[in-house]
Amino acid sequence: MNFLETFRVAFEAIVSNKVRSGLTMLGVIIGVMAVILLVSIGAGAQAYITKELTGMGTNLLVITPGKTSMRGGFHPPSAGTVRKLTYDDSQALRRRAWLLTDAVPLVFGTGKLKYRNMGRDIMIIGTTPEFQRVRNLFVDTGSYISQGDVDSKSKVVVLGTKVKEELFGSENALGKVVVLSDARYRVVGVMQKKGTSLGMDIDDIVYIPVTSGQELFDTDSLFEIIASTPRAEDVDRAIAQIKDVLIKRHAHKEDFTIQTQGAMLETMNTILGVLTAVLGGIAGISLLVGGIGIMNIMLVSVRERTREIGIRKALGARNSDILAQFMIEAITLSGAGGVIGIILGVGLALVIPVFVDVLPTSVSLWSILMAFFFSAAVGIFFGVYPARKASLQDPIQALRWE
Amino acid sequence: MLELSHITKIYRMGGVDITVLSDVSLKVQPGELIAIMGPSGSGKSTIMNMLGCLDRPTSGSYRFEGREISSMTDDELASIRNVKIGFVFQTFNLLPRFSALKNVEVPLIYSGVPARLRKERAMPLLQQVGLFERMDHKPTELSGGQQQRVAIARALVNHPPLLLADEPTGNLDSRSGEEILKILIGLNQQGVTVIIVTHDQTVAARCKRIISVKDGQIIDDRGQP
Ligand SMILES: Nc1ncnc2c1ncn2[C@@H]1O[C@H](COP(=O)(O)OP(=O)(O)OP(=O)(O)O)[C@@H](O)[C@H]1O
Numbered sequence: 289m290n291f292l293e294t295f296r297v298a299f300e301a302i303v304s305n306k307v308r309s310g311l312t313m314l315g316v317i318i319g320v321m322a323v324i325l326l327v328s329i330g331a332g333a334q335a336y337i338t339k340e341l342t343g344m345g346t347n348l349l350v351i352t353p354g355k356t357s358m359r360g361g362f363h364p365p366s367a368g369t370v371r372k373l374t375y376d377d378s379q380a381l382r383r384r385a386w387l388l389t390d391a392v393p394l395v396f397g398t399g400k401l402k403y404r405n406m407g408r409d410i411m412i413i414g415t416t417p418e419f420q421r422v423r424n425l426f427v428d429t430g431s432y433i434s435q436g437d438v439d440s441k442s443k444v445v446v447l448g449t450k451v452k453e454e455l456f457g458s459e460n461a462l463g464k465v466v467v468l469s470d471a472r473y474r475v476v477g478v479m480q481k482k483g484t485s486l487g488m489d490i491d492d493i494v495y496i497p498v499t500s501g502q503e504l505f506d507t508d509s510l511f512e513i514i515a516s517t518p519r520a521e522d523v524d525r526a527i528a529q530i531k532d533v534l535i536k537r538h539a540h541k542e543d544f545t546i547q548t549q550g551a552m553l554e555t556m557n558t559i560l561g562v563l564t565a566v567l568g569g570i571a572g573i574s575l576l577v578g579g580i581g582i583m584n585i586m587l588v589s590v591r592e593r594t595r596e597i598g599i600r601k602a603l604g605a606r607n608s609d610i611l612a613q614f615m616i617e618a619i620t621l622s623g624a625g626g627v628i629g630i631i632l633g634v635g636l637a638l639v640i641p642v643f644v645d646v647l648p649t650s651v652s653l654w655s656i657l658m659a660f661f662f663s664a665a666v667g668i669f670f671g672v673y674p675a676r677k678a679s680l681q682d683p684i685q686a687l688r689w690e
Numbered sequence: 691m692l693e694l695s696h697i698t699k700i701y702r703m704g705g706v707d708i709t710v711l712s713d714v715s716l717k718v719q720p721g722e723l724i725a726i727m728g729p730s731g732s733g734k735s736t737i738m739n740m741l742g743c744l745d746r747p748t749s750g751s752y753r754f755e756g757r758e759i760s761s762m763t764d765d766e767l768a769s770i771r772n773v774k775i776g777f778v779f780q781t782f783n784l785l786p787r788f789s790a791l792k793n794v795e796v797p798l799i800y801s802g803v804p805a806r807l808r809k810e811r812a813m814p815l816l817q818q819v820g821l822f823e824r825m826d827h828k829p830t831e832l833s834g835g836q837q838q839r840v841a842i843a844r845a846l847v848n849h850p851p852l853l854l855a856d857e858p859t860g861n862l863d864s865r866s867g868e869e870i871l872k873i874l875i876g877l878n879q880q881g882v883t884v885i886i887v888t889h890d891q892t893v894a895a896r897c898k899r900i901i902s903v904k905d906g907q908i909i910d911d912r913g914q915p
């Protein structure tokens with residue numbers, strides 16, 4: 289009996305019991321859909337993070353106070369460290385670590401921003417003019433913080449566009465005075481519109497000179513120094529230079545941590561990779577449950593069609609013909625479920641980001657192929673037992689079946 | 691053509707052996723028309739299943755055209771059933787989801803005849819049993835007599851030399867039964883070996899040879915060639 293014929297027989301059996309076949313397929317459809325959807329959300333997050341981190345500027349090095357033995361990961365700023373990272377450290381790096389194009393000191397935190405009768409909590413970053421270049425965030429109107437502002441600890445502030453809109457609307461903000469944590473600051477500039485990155489609204493931040501920031505947060509330390517080097521090949525040598533400069537200044541102790549953008553990316557990717565695998569695995573379990581559904585229905589189907597099996601055998605069907613018939617039925621059920629699941633999964637993965645912008649997705653060919661072959665394998669695995677049962681029926685017993 | 695010698699068939703049920711056939715010996719020549727008669731439960735169907743290679747004897751030998759059946763594999767038996775033997779059952783045993791034509795085509799599927807040719811070969815047989823106009827009907831849309839004629843067409847589609855009919859008229863009224871019987875006798879006249887199990891004396895009377903079975907044994911065998 290040729291393959292096409294076996295397929296036709298199996299197909300007729302599936303079509304003749306539409307509701308049941310549909311429900312059976314539903315298990316596989318949901319499983320495959322879940323695998324594809326969750327894997328694309330994971331992969332999408334990975335792609336998004338990579339894009340955002342590299343979009344911050346190239347070859348960034350982040351120096352934080354305190355030494356952690358582990359490489360990578362995140363560290364809370366400066367809590368209880370012996371030696372602090374100071375503004376002078378950042379100046380020393382600028383002067384002496386010649387591989388670095390920038391070494392930008394940073395303090396940040398939240399404070400209360402007030403203008404007239406409006407006021408709310410806001411993210412404040414204290415920094416220097418070079419911040420614009422390192423982070424690719426530029427001023428739109430007015431001017432950014434100048435080195436003079438930093439040196440003289442000026443009370444000047446640059447507003448993110450959202451903050452500006454909220455407080456001033458279409459009014460000109462330049463020259464206006466706002467109150468930031470009980471101190472009066474003069475607005476000197478408004479940033480370009482940037483949107484959200486890594487869950488943070490870049491337009492909802494205000495910038496002040498790092499020296500003023502230290503006063504505002506009542507600290508003489510920095511929270512971090514962002515350094516950058518123009519060429520990726522120089523990253524290792526730049527790290528060595530930073531260490532060289534800072535260790536000399538810190539009584540010959542390495543009491544700071546340098547994270548490279550690459551290492552951060554790697555860490556994030558590892559975390560997200562594990563997350564994706566876990567999500568995919570959970571979805572895989574639902575696919576497995578779908579497979580058990582197929583086996584269940586196939587067993588019912590074999591039982592119901594015992595007489596048909598007997599008739600076919602009496603008319604010359606070999607065991608292998610019957611085996612093939614039921615195997616193909618199971619594989620067709622799971623395969624068709626797989627294809628529908630892929631279509632729905634890919635469709636949802638493409639539609640979701642349109643409506644939910646915090647869930648970027650990335651549909652990969654390998655996840656589609658994997659889901660398809662997995663669902664076919666489920667059909668084979670869970671089809672074998674019922675099909676074997678069918679093929680080994682004794683023709684006489686099968687014919688007597690009522 | 692067929693030779694059963696000292697066949698026994700024992701079913702084991704709940705630790706008890708039930709002897710259904712004991713020491714059955716029987717020779718059939720090509721072209722014979724045979725009726726098998728006997729009370730219910732005497733083992734007629736069991737003999738037919740044995741002859742039709744659907745069942746294997748517990749002991750004894752069965753030679754089909756000189757070849758020993760008990761030494762054959764399942765696949766070889768399937769092939770003999772497919773090509774050498776046509777079955778007609780009391781309960782018709784058509785596939786309910788298929789049209790009459792499709793039902794007749796089933797044996798051809800298993801002998802590897804391509805779909806296009808199957809139709810060509812199945813249609814003349816439906817013509818022969820007078821159901822050409824009904825070939826697209828499902829079994830449920832046919833009368834009992836019509837269903838049995840489809841079953842005969844199906845049994846003949848591979849032109850087997852042996853036709854086994856287990857109470858083919860048992861579920862039919864006398865007029866339909868007569869039609870079926872006429873077809874079977876006509877086939878025998880064309881050279882097909884036909885064996886019919888029947889309860890009906892008038893049916894048996896039209897066969898040259900009558901075998902009587904009782905309690906799993908052949909008690910009478912009249913009209914041997
Ligand atoms: N699978 C089985 N297990 C146990 N006993 C069986 C089995 N198949 C048949 N028998 C027994 O074998 C005996 C003969 O059965 P068989 O079907 O051959 O009778 P029969 O002569 O065809 O009867 P009927 O005229 O009612 O069709 C019966 O007693 C039956 O109960």
Ligand SMILES: [Mg+2]
Pocket residue numbers: 734735736856
């Ligand atoms: Mg019987």
